[in-house]
Amino acid sequence: MTERELIEGCIREDRSCQEELWRRHAGRLLSICRRYARHDMEAEDLLQDTFIRIFDKLKDFEHKGSFEGWLNKVAVRTSLKNCNKSSFQKEKIGIDPGYDQAVEPEAISALSEEELIRLIQDLPEGYRVIFNLAVIEGYSHREIAEQLGIKESTSRSQLVKARNILKKKVLALKKDYYEHRPL
Amino acid sequence: MSTDPFDREIRRRLKDYKSPVPEHLLDNVLKRRKRRAPFFGGGLASRAMLAAIALLLAFGLWYGLNRSEKQEIHTKDVPKEVIPAGKQQKHAQANLSEPTIPTPPAATNETKSASAENQKTPSPSKPDKASQAANAARSKSSTPAPLKADRQKNKTTSPSLAPATAQTETPINKDAASTQSAMQTEVPSLSSQTSEGPFTEDQKLRESQADIAFVPTALLPALPESHLRSDLQFHLKPECAKFQNKERRFYFDLLASPDIALRSIRPKEEQSVPLALKRLETETIKQSYTLGARLTTVSPHGWSLRSGFQYTQINERFAYEGETEERIIIKIIYDDQGQIIGTDTVYESYTPYYASNNVYRLFDIPLMAGYQIDMKRFALIFHGGLHFNLFLSPEGTFFSPEMQPVAFSEIPAFRKRASLSLAAAFGINYRLTPRLELLFEPRFRYFLSPFTTKDYLLEQQYMLIGLNLGARVQL
Numbered sequence: 001m002t003e004r005e006l007i008e009g010c011i012r013e014d015r016s017c018q019e020e021l022w023r024r025h026a027g028r029l030l031s032i033c034r035r036y037a038r039h040d041m042e043a044e045d046l047l048q049d050t051f052i053r054i055f056d057k058l059k060d061f062e063h064k065g066s067f068e069g070w071l072n073k074v075a076v077r078t079s080l081k082n083c084n085k086s087s088f089q090k091e092k093i094g095i096d097p098g099y100d101q102a103v104e105p106e107a108i109s110a111l112s113e114e115e116l117i118r119l120i121q122d123l124p125e126g127y128r129v130i131f132n133l134a135v136i137e138g139y140s141h142r143e144i145a146e147q148l149g150i151k152e153s154t155s156r157s158q159l160v161k162a163r164n165i166l167k168k169k170v171l172a173l174k175k176d177y178y179e180h181r182p183l
Numbered sequence: 184m185s186t187d188p189f190d191r192e193i194r195r196r197l198k199d200y201k202s203p204v205p206e207h208l209l210d211n212v213l214k215r216r217k218r219r220a221p222f223f224g225g226g227l228a229s230r231a232m233l234a235a236i237a238l239l240l241a242f243g244l245w246y247g248l249n250r251s252e253k254q255e256i257h258t259k260d261v262p263k264e265v266i267p268a269g270k271q272q273k274h275a276q277a278n279l280s281e282p283t284i285p286t287p288p289a290a291t292n293e294t295k296s297a298s299a300e301n302q303k304t305p306s307p308s309k310p311d312k313a314s315q316a317a318n319a320a321r322s323k324s325s326t327p328a329p330l331k332a333d334r335q336k337n338k339t340t341s342p343s344l345a346p347a348t349a350q351t352e353t354p355i356n357k358d359a360a361s362t363q364s365a366m367q368t369e370v371p372s373l374s375s376q377t378s379e380g381p382f383t384e385d386q387k388l389r390e391s392q393a394d395i396a397f398v399p400t401a402l403l404p405a406l407p408e409s410h411l412r413s414d415l416q417f418h419l420k421p422e423c424a425k426f427q428n429k430e431r432r433f434y435f436d437l438l439a440s441p442d443i444a445l446r447s448i449r450p451k452e453e454q455s456v457p458l459a460l461k462r463l464e465t466e467t468i469k470q471s472y473t474l475g476a477r478l479t480t481v482s483p484h485g486w487s488l489r490s491g492f493q494y495t496q497i498n499e500r501f502a503y504e505g506e507t508e509e510r511i512i513i514k515i516i517y518d519d520q521g522q523i524i525g526t527d528t529v530y531e532s533y534t535p536y537y538a539s540n541n542v543y544r545l546f547d548i549p550l551m552a553g554y555q556i557d558m559k560r561f562a563l564i565f566h567g568g569l570h571f572n573l574f575l576s577p578e579g580t581f582f583s584p585e586m587q588p589v590a591f592s593e594i595p596a597f598r599k600r601a602s603l604s605l606a607a608a609f610g611i612n613y614r615l616t617p618r619l620e621l622l623f624e625p626r627f628r629y630f631l632s633p634f635t636t637k638d639y640l641l642e643q644q645y646m647l648i649g650l651n652l653g654a655r656v657q658l
Contacts, residue, residue, distance in 0.1 A: 136193070
């Protein structure tokens with residue numbers, strides 16, 4: 001079934017097309033939702049909201065850009081709706097933001113995707129959202145600032161803090177791994 | 184896009200990563216969409232109901248607007264002879280513009296000329312221009328046959344009038360004499376008129392009223408009673424204009440109300456008590472609200488009926504503490520030069536806290552009857568009736584019978600439609616302008632049955648207390 005046929009089937013409310021769309025994309029979209037959510041239960045709620053929105057808005061898809069990109073965007077927007085705006089301004093944690101230690105790519109490779117997602121989920125909400133938008137979705141700080149209604153400088157500083165927290169966690173996990181690995 | 188190697192690596196790993204998806208989620212999605220469908224795009228019955236509401240509102244608006252275009256002050260015709268001469272022109276114009284009784288052109292001309300005649304006292308020898316114009320108008324217009332006969336009678340009686348008026352020498356009678364001769368000059372022209380075409384009762388009435396204007400008030404006492412027409416006798420007694428506002432009124436109300444939702448959660452069986460207690464512990468009431476638009480009709484006696492459309496949102500907070508978990512915090516230790524010399528690993532136990540909002544959305548059609556007491560600027564209103572629920576849409580999280588937090592959609596706990604609800608309100612309206620009023624309306628609403636289904640272990644029932652604040656426009 002081509003993508004266009006799939007979309008048209010979903011617009012007709014064809015159950016088999018809806019299942020096929022779900023089968024092809026739900027896993028990837030759930031990963032997006034998990035990165036923005038605090039825990040997996042919330043991520044599943046977000047995924048449901050995302051698909052409700054997708055099925056409702058499919059008729060508006062103009063087949064101009066990538067369908068996957070459009071789906072991802074819906075998931076990100078749905079997830080952002082769930083965020084508490086004040087968290088971008090208020091959240092502070094007691095880790096020195098000035099510290100920036102290089103982390104070798106191998107340190108990340110040693111971690112599974114599930115572990116990486118858990119690390120991101122553990123970030124404070126404001127950091128988590130900005131890290132996702134800037135690093136994984138590839139938005140510029142200006143775009144992030146516009147979307148979240150914050151200053152560009154806030155976005156930059158929170159990205160640095162989020163990255164530092166993640167680096168430290170990755171290093172800690174790596175160290176823990178080497179310390180506890182069977183000899 | 185960030186070019187940091189750390190960022191690049193994370194992006195590479197996570198960009199297209201697919202998480203394992205629980206199978207039941209798609210069913211939930213489709214169920215949730217189906218649940219929304221009946222109102223916004225679905226069933227025939229719901230569409231028909233929407234169309235009926237729209238028609239009801241449109242009819243109400245049309246009827247109200249149509250009514251407001253009509254004259255609202257009802258008067259009885261006041262004879263022209265009791266109106267001061269300066270105001271007769273206006274009175275004649277008012278008669279012209281009166282929409283309920285069509286005025287034939289003949290009456291119009293006569294009325295105008297009549298007032299012109301009254302403004303200028305005609306001289307017996309030389310009829311002035313106004314009376315000439317009146318004669319000209321009459322000669323053009325058609326005269327009803329009976330009226331013609333009447334006028335002929337006036338003509339025949341006029342010789343006998345002269346001696347009668349001559350017997351007295353009062354200034355009034357002087358005036359009467361002069362007017363009488365004016366009549367005499369007029370009568371031949373009247374008699375020359377011919378009746379053409381059929382006449383209605385209204386037209387006759389108009390003609391006769393216009394004709395009265397030709398008879399000066401001062402002359403009337405001198406006329407024998409037998410010469411006075413019955414309608415003339417009626418009009419001799421002046422009657423003030425009566426202002427009436429005793430008709431059915433229509434109003435359009437826009438309302439918003441902050442509400443307090445009082446909830447009860449009752450277990451159906453003894454085994455469900457822990458679940459009920461858990462839900463009572465984890466779900467707390469928040470501020471709710473209601474928005475509505477309605478049409479109200481008030482009878483002349485004050486009885487009123489209202490209906491419309493109402494949206495109510497009951498908000499609650501769901502919050503609970505999860506099971507205690509343990510986390511590892513690794514602290515890096517630096518020396519004076521900033522070199523890492525070691526790490527401290529701290530095992531910390533913590534209790535996660537989860538919170539979300541539960542929302543119950545209700546769309547209703549209220550149907551209420553009541554009584555309204557109008558005062559000068561205020562009105563007191565008492566209303567009671569029923570609310571028919573179109574649909575109930577609950578969204579949120581609660582504890583399942585297995586004591587796990589789950590979304591509402593995962594357990595068929597709630598009905599698709601709430602039950603009938605009883606409602607009552609006591610309101611005070613304040614009139615800002617003749618057509619605009621402010622509403623203050625404390626109210627309560629009690630749902631006759633629980634929101635929950637028969638199969639669910641608990642009964643969840645509500646009562647709402649609120650204060651309607653809004654504006655009312657008379658249509």
